[in-house]
Amino acid sequence: MSDLSVRAAGAAWWSALEILARYGMQFVVMVILARLLTPEDFGLVAMLLVFISIGTLFVDAGFGAALVQRQNITVNDETTIFIFTTCASLIVAGILALSAPWIAAFFDQPKLIDLTRFMALALPLGALASVPDAILTIKLDFKSRARAEVIASILSGIIAITLALHGAGVWSLAWQGLISIGIRGLLLWSYTSWRPRGVYSHASFQSLFRFGGYMLLSNLLNTIAVRLQSLAIGKLFDARQLGFYTLAQNTQSAPATFMGSLLTRVGLPVFSTIADDRERLLGALRSSLRMAMFLFVPCMVGIAIVARPLIELLYGEKWSSAAPILSLLSLSSTLWPIHVLNLAAISAQGRSDLFLRLEVIKQCIGIALIIAFAAWGPLAIASAVLTSGLFAAMLNTYYSKKMLGYGLMAQLRDQWPTFALSLVVAGIGWAILHWTKASIFTMLVAVITCAFTYLLLAVLTKNEALRELKHTLQTLRPKSSTISS
Numbered sequence: 001m002s003d004l005s006v007r008a009a010g011a012a013w014w015s016a017l018e019i020l021a022r023y024g025m026q027f028v029v030m031v032i033l034a035r036l037l038t039p040e041d042f043g044l045v046a047m048l049l050v051f052i053s054i055g056t057l058f059v060d061a062g063f064g065a066a067l068v069q070r071q072n073i074t075v076n077d078e079t080t081i082f083i084f085t086t087c088a089s090l091i092v093a094g095i096l097a098l099s100a101p102w103i104a105a106f107f108d109q110p111k112l113i114d115l116t117r118f119m120a121l122a123l124p125l126g127a128l129a130s131v132p133d134a135i136l137t138i139k140l141d142f143k144s145r146a147r148a149e150v151i152a153s154i155l156s157g158i159i160a161i162t163l164a165l166h167g168a169g170v171w172s173l174a175w176q177g178l179i180s181i182g183i184r185g186l187l188l189w190s191y192t193s194w195r196p197r198g199v200y201s202h203a204s205f206q207s208l209f210r211f212g213g214y215m216l217l218s219n220l221l222n223t224i225a226v227r228l229q230s231l232a233i234g235k236l237f238d239a240r241q242l243g244f245y246t247l248a249q250n251t252q253s254a255p256a257t258f259m260g261s262l263l264t265r266v267g268l269p270v271f272s273t274i275a276d277d278r279e280r281l282l283g284a285l286r287s288s289l290r291m292a293m294f295l296f297v298p299c300m301v302g303i304a305i306v307a308r309p310l311i312e313l314l315y316g317e318k319w320s321s322a323a324p325i326l327s328l329l330s331l332s333s334t335l336w337p338i339h340v341l342n343l344a345a346i347s348a349q350g351r352s353d354l355f356l357r358l359e360v361i362k363q364c365i366g367i368a369l370i371i372a373f374a375a376w377g378p379l380a381i382a383s384a385v386l387t388s389g390l391f392a393a394m395l396n397t398y399y400s401k402k403m404l405g406y407g408l409m410a411q412l413r414d415q416w417p418t419f420a421l422s423l424v425v426a427g428i429g430w431a432i433l434h435w436t437k438a439s440i441f442t443m444l445v446a447v448i449t450c451a452f453t454y455l456l457l458a459v460l461t462k463n464e465a466l467r468e469l470k471h472t473l474q475t476l477r478p479k480s481s482t483i484s485s
Contacts, residue, residue: 025153027254029160030247033172034315036164039243045173046246047107047234048115050227052122055096057223059089059127062216066208067134075198080205082131082196089127093120107234111170119174122181129185132192148187156180217356221363225388228367229381232374245378247315248325255299256333282404285345286414287468292337293415294465298422298454302447304330305429309443328382332389338411342396345404354399362392418465421457425450 034042067073067081100116136145160176168175229249233242303310307330308323315322346354366388373384394408401407412419432446458466 023254023257025150025157027250029153029157029176030250031314032161033164033176034247034319036161037169037172038240039247039319040239041170041173041243042246043234043239043242044109044111044115044170046230046242047109047239048103048112048119050231050234051096051099051103051116052119053223053227054220055092055120055123056126057216057220058092059085059123060130060216062209062219064130064134064137067131067138073138074204076201077198077204077208078131078135078194079196079198080201081134081208083200084205085127085130086124089124093123096120096123107239109239115170115174119177122178125178125181125185129181129188131196132185132188132194135192135194136188144191145188148184148191151187152180152184155183217359219359221359221367225363225366225370228370229385232370232381233378236374237377241378244319244322245325245381247319248311248322248329248382251311251314251322251326252300252303252329252333255296255303256336278404281345282406285341285400285404285406288341289337289411290414290418290465291469292341293418294458294463294469296337297334297415297418298425298450300330300334300336301422301426302429302450304328305426305433306443306446309433309440313440313443325378325382328379328386332382332386335389335393338393338408339396342400342411346399358395358399362388362395365391417458417461417463421454421461421463424457425454428453 064081067077097117097120100113103116104110104112133145156176156179159179160172163172163175230242230246233245304327307326308320311319311323311326343358346358366385369384369388370381373380397406397408397411401410429446429450432449433442436442455466457463
């Protein structure tokens with residue numbers, strides 16, 4: 001096995017552990033807090049995150065991805081980005097704090113004034129970790145990141161639950177976010193031993209911004225499209241309805257974010273090292289897509305089918321109104337690996353201009369659909385997200401066809417065994433839930449039966465994705481020790 005394969009396999013292993021630890025802990029904490037708090041509490045934080053998320057993007061400005069894409073960076077590059085993100089975070093946090101009364105008035109939620117000023121501190125705290133974060137990604141050292149994520153998630157989760165038990169309400173969610181960001185940043189500095197040893201360089205800034213600027217604009221459009229959902233529901237309806245939508249969105253995004261973060265984090269640096277070899281890049285993209293879709297599609301289809309009993313099992317019956325929203329959002333993300341990996345392949349070739357062009361088109365479509373559907377409520381907005389996801393799949397594969405000869409139809413043909421198996425087990429799961437009394441027990445029976453059937457059929461049909469996945473997993477155990485820690 002090549003050195004690149006060994007490093008990529010080890011990186012995938014530790015990156016998976018890190019992301020699983022991070023989002024796994026966050027998910028467990030969310031489940032507990034959902035039983036302690038109200039939908040209104042979650043809705044208030046979702047309103048605020050509209051502005052925090054956009055502020056975070058302006059602080060990062062795409063420079064983190066630019067450092068990763070460049071691979072060979074200098075101390076001046078690192079120091080330049082550190083100085084910029086630190087100064088930008090203080091400016092944006094100040095603007096956000098001053099805008100707090102306006103934000104509260106927009107949503108007609110006075111509580112948001114103090115919450116906004118408090119959560120603005122997340123911006124400078126997050127900025128401090130931007131360079132150490134990029135350095136560990138370049139080195140494919142996700143073992144250190146996994147440690148930081150585990151510790152930060154556990155400590156912030158314990159504090160948030162303790163505060164909720166003592167009646168802190170929405171503030172338990174606010175403290176959780178800030179503590180997690182702060183602890184993670186301190187640990188990343190400790191693990192990298194990084195210090196700003198260079199000087200600010202205007203040349204470095206310009207060079208990195210040529211890539212990072214495109215990433216900033218594309219990420220900004222994506223964030224607006226996602227947060228517009230919360231903005232519309234919070235403005236047109238109320239915090240309770242937004243709470244239901246947010247919970248469904250967070251539940252759906254747990255596996256989607258895990259898969260997307262893993263594929264982007266490993267895919268971009270690995271694809272970047274073979275970007276000049278068209279055949280190797282094409283092979284890596286095809287193999288990655290097969291394995292990712294094999295794992296992801298049945299997961300999201302399964303969540304869509306068992307949404308109601310799953311919601312009631314995890315969060316309690318008071319959250320059952322989130323179930324139909326969860327079903328639609330889960331179906332909308334079934335093609336997520338296609339989105340992520342195609343964009344990673346484009347970015348790896350340094351074509352962030354094409355990345356931006358795609359983002360502008362597809363996000364404009366998504367934003368237009370959300371605006372058009374918003375007046376009909378959260379379920380209609382989820383339907384708009386599903387529709388825009390189909391358009392996005394076509395757009396994200398356009399340049400893969402031009403640059404690699406691997407367009408949407410070719411990619412879908414590679415996935416037909418996964419789609420066929422997923423449809424079969426989806427039918428089995430639906431039948432179990434439809435013909436028996438719906439309950440948590442029948443949901444567990446359906447999930448176990450479908451998972452077993454899916455794997456059995458994959459073995460019997462000699463599924464290529466399963467074979468590649470088994471081979472990859474076998475390489476991880478003996479080789480993972482070669483990754484720096």
